Amino acid sequence: xxxxxxxxxxxxxxxxxxxxxxxxxxxxxxxxxxxxxxxxxxxxxxxxxxxxxxxxxxxxxxxxxxxxxxxxxxxxxxxxxxxxxxxxxxxxxxxxxxxxxxxxxxxxxxxxxxxxxxxxxxxxxxxxxxxxxxxxxxxxxxxxxxxxxxxxxxxxxxxxxxxxxxxxxxxxxxxxxxxxxxxxxxxxxxxxxxxxxxxxxxxxxxxxxxxxxxxxxxxxxxxxxxxxxxxxxxxxxxxxxxxxxxxxxxxxxxxxxxxxxxxxxxxxxxxxxxxxxxxxxxxxxxxxxxxxxxxxxxxxxxxxxxxxxxxxxxxxxxxxxxxxxxxxxxxxxxx
Amino acid sequence: xxxxxxxxxxxxxxxxxxxxxxxxxxxxxxxxxxxxxxxxxxxxxxxxxxxxxxxxxxxxxxxxxxxxxxxxxxxxxxxxxxxxxxxxxxxxxxxxxxxxxxxxxxxxxxxxxxxxxxxxxxxxxxxxxxxxxxxxxxxxxxxxxxxxxxxxxxxxxxxxxxxxxxxxxxxxxxxxxxxxxxxxxxxxxxxxxxxxxxxxxxxxxxxxxxxxxxxxxxxxxxxxxxxxxxxxxxxxxxxxxxxxxxxxxxxxxxxxxxxxxxxxxxxxxxxxxxxxxxxxxxxxxxxxxxxxxxxxxxxxxxxxxxxxxxxxxxxxxxxxxxxxxxxxxxxxxxxxxxxxxxxxxxxxxxxxxxxxxxxxxxxxxxxxxxxxxxxxxxxxxxxxxxxxxxxxxxxxxxx
Numbered sequence: 261x262x263x264x265x266x267x268x269x270x271x272x273x274x275x276x277x278x279x280x281x282x283x284x285x286x287x288x289x290x291x292x293x294x295x296x297x298x299x300x301x302x303x304x305x306x307x308x309x310x311x312x313x314x315x316x317x318x319x320x321x322x323x324x325x326x327x328x329x330x331x332x333x334x335x336x337x338x339x340x341x342x343x344x345x346x347x348x349x350x351x352x353x354x355x356x357x358x359x360x361x362x363x364x365x366x367x368x369x370x371x372x373x374x375x376x377x378x379x380x381x382x383x384x385x386x387x388x389x390x391x392x393x394x395x396x397x398x399x400x401x402x403x404x405x406x407x408x409x410x411x412x413x414x415x416x417x418x419x420x421x422x423x424x425x426x427x428x429x430x431x432x433x434x435x436x437x438x439x440x441x442x443x444x445x446x447x448x449x450x451x452x453x454x455x456x457x458x459x460x461x462x463x464x465x466x467x468x469x470x471x472x473x474x475x476x477x478x479x480x481x482x483x484x485x486x487x488x489x490x491x492x493x494x495x496x497x498x499x500x501x502x503x504x505x506x507x508x509x510x511x512x513x514x515x516x517x518x519x520x521x522x523x524x525x526x527x528x529x530x531x532x533x534x535x536x537x538x539x540x541x542x543x544x545x546x547x548x549x550x551x552x553x554x555x556x557x558x559x560x561x562x563x564x565x566x567x568x569x570x571x572x573x574x575x576x577x578x579x580x581x582x583x584x585x586x587x588x589x590x591x592x593x594x595x
Numbered sequence: 596x597x598x599x600x601x602x603x604x605x606x607x608x609x610x611x612x613x614x615x616x617x618x619x620x621x622x623x624x625x626x627x628x629x630x631x632x633x634x635x636x637x638x639x640x641x642x643x644x645x646x647x648x649x650x651x652x653x654x655x656x657x658x659x660x661x662x663x664x665x666x667x668x669x670x671x672x673x674x675x676x677x678x679x680x681x682x683x684x685x686x687x688x689x690x691x692x693x694x695x696x697x698x699x700x701x702x703x704x705x706x707x708x709x710x711x712x713x714x715x716x717x718x719x720x721x722x723x724x725x726x727x728x729x730x731x732x733x734x735x736x737x738x739x740x741x742x743x744x745x746x747x748x749x750x751x752x753x754x755x756x757x758x759x760x761x762x763x764x765x766x767x768x769x770x771x772x773x774x775x776x777x778x779x780x781x782x783x784x785x786x787x788x789x790x791x792x793x794x795x796x797x798x799x800x801x802x803x804x805x806x807x808x809x810x811x812x813x814x815x816x817x818x819x820x821x822x823x824x825x826x827x828x829x830x831x832x833x834x835x836x837x838x839x840x841x842x843x844x845x846x847x848x849x850x851x852x853x854x855x856x857x858x859x860x861x862x863x864x865x866x867x868x869x870x871x872x873x874x875x876x877x878x879x880x881x882x883x884x885x886x887x888x889x890x891x892x893x894x895x896x897x898x899x900x901x902x903x904x905x906x907x908x909x910x911x912x913x914x915x916x917x918x919x920x921x922x923x924x925x926x927x928x929x930x931x932x933x934x935x936x937x938x939x940x941x942x943x944x945x946x947x948x949x950x951x952x953x954x955x956x957x958x959x960x961x962x963x964x965x966x967x968x969x970x971x972x973x974x975x976x977x978x979x980x981x982x983x984x985x986x987x988x989x990x991x992x993x994x
Binding site: 277420529 | 831923959
């Protein structure tokens with residue numbers, strides 16, 4: 261038990277250090293964007309009818325916003341706030357970022373996690389069956405699907421589905437909510453409405469993740485199936501599904517759980533563009549909005565930080581899960 | 596034991612003298628094959644294993660075909676891909692497929708029908724493009740047309756095909772009347788260029804960072820690994836977007852092009868760096884390195900003659916595998932408007948306009964270039980996979 265606690269603690273500290281490094285990268289990027297908040301505020305004020313910005317005014321604004329402090333101090337402040345879920349105000353939209361993101365971030369995260377689960381719900385059984393069977397037709401078609409998943413970026417898939425939907429059904433499958441529910445508070449009706457719209461983004465985002473996961477599962481399983489302990493179990497008379505799920509599948513499970521974090525990363529990669537095509541106003545599309553239209557570095561930084569934080573937390577959770585199911589893992593790390 | 600030359604004699608020289616008939620027993624053939632195998636260079640071995648994979652060979656042919664059509668895009672495409680090569684009279688025009696027969700009979704030479712634009716009472720005073728089925732424009736080869744610079748410096752104005760009068764658009768045109776076929780070919784070239792520059796920058800960074808980590812090991816390796824892993828957890832495309840947003844909107848198309856390639860390279864290094872480091876760490880402690888060191892070889896000699904050849908093939912494979920991701924990232928960036936901009940032809944730029952319902956319902960030929968890009972990426976993936984299997988000396992025994 262003590263070993264396990266130490267393992268969790270080490271992993272937790274490592275996750276936090278990773279987040280710190282990422283936040284430093286993100287924060288430096290935000291700083292590199294030409295023009296700072298003081299200039300933006302003053303530029304905005306000027307459009308409201310006051311005079312041209314003077315240098316002194318600019319300096320005063322910088323002092324007020326704390327932009328004259330040294331880089332490391334500002335980073336420290338930003339990271340402390342970020343861990344509490346507070347990202348300050350966006351200086352373009354002049355609203356609190358946490359409020360702006362709020363529901364939207366959780367919604368996108370839920371969609372991404374749903375597509376991740378979909379991917380593995382398909383990939384694990386199909387991959388195991390494919391690895392176990394000698395059916396050339398099944399294996400070849402799976403290979404082609406996997407390669408298509410690699411080669412066909414999700415935004416192309418989204419475009420194609422939209423193309424067919426418009427040509428054949430005369431419907432554009434866009435948005436996440438019907439008009440009557442968009443601004444309504446959460447209720448059962450809204451949830452059902454969300455589900456009726458969310459299946460498409462979930463499917464599209466899950467598509468390439470499924471292709472990747474299929475390959476991983478199949479490769480791991482075919483490696484394990486050839487091993488001696490499986491032959492030994494078969495010799496003892498274990499056969500069929502019991503053999504497959506009880507022996508090689510259990511060994512292949514560890515690496516599969518390990519790959520979850522990278523698959524979430526892949527899904528996040530596709531999220532903004534798919535969101536843009538399907539006109540979903542969640543965090544992904546907001547990121548494009550923040551960057552392409554207005555150079556809103558605070559908002560962009562906050563979104564990238566939140567995305568990375570979700571990946572790091574998922575990695576942490578999978579590490580702990582692995583340690584729970586596999587004693588070899590906790591022993592090897594703690595030593 | 597036996598008289599005459601013994602076919603199983605390992606010393607074959609005696610059996611192949613000037614007065615002895617050449618006896619090629621099965622055994623000798625096999626032995627030669629083995630000899631060829633053991634004396635073959637690494638490149639020959641990889642090539643012989645690569646040849647055995649049908650899918651990878653087909654992909655390699657497709658890839659070579661696409662690369663050549665990208666290289667000679669200015670010659671192969673009938674018109675200039677930019678706005679200067681546009682056809683004002685055929686905007687949003689459907690693909691024109693050369694045909695041999697029509698209602699007026701057949702001809703030996705392929706032709707297309709002429710198009711006319713008219714605006715009258717009958718068309719509700721809107722410009723309407725009409726096909727004139729009585730007038731034929733014959734397809735010609737090696738016609739002189741828009742001038743171009745092949746590979747950026749060889750001037751020319753000869754095009755593979757064209758028509759006598761008017762213009763031919765075998766993939767149709769976009770809303771400005773630009774020829775989609777010409778743009779597709781130039782877009783392949785753009786993708787290859789962006790990918791090459793991006794992969795090259797990523798590779799140099801990976802070699803330096805991974806090399807330092809793998810060579811020194813110890814705590815330096817630990818710190819570099821930690822940073823690399825942290826960078827790897829950040830989703831790449833949102834990060835691309837954040838970095839690409841620095842580009843001032845008034846930047847010229849060429850400058851944007853190089854900027855995008857550099858960004859792709861700067862974000863793509865961690866995976867490669869990790870591979871370089873792993874290769875170096877494992878190879879560094881191999882016996883042959885120790886043997887070379889014991890023979891008194893200097894460090895540069897060991898690195899150049901022993902370490903580098905041991906993993907160049909792996910590195911080449913890694914480069915081929917990471918290439919399609921560069922191409923896809925560029926396409927995605929351009930598609931959302933943060934990458935390349937209009938005068939440059941690229942798939943992302945061409946697809947930007949394709950999201951509107953108008954295009955989807957009426958002008959589906961906007962999507963023809965997609966097929967080429969899927970083919971390009973698939974070809975790279977298959978060739979990369981085939982090379983990886985071929986470069987792995989144990990791939991035969993695994994199966």
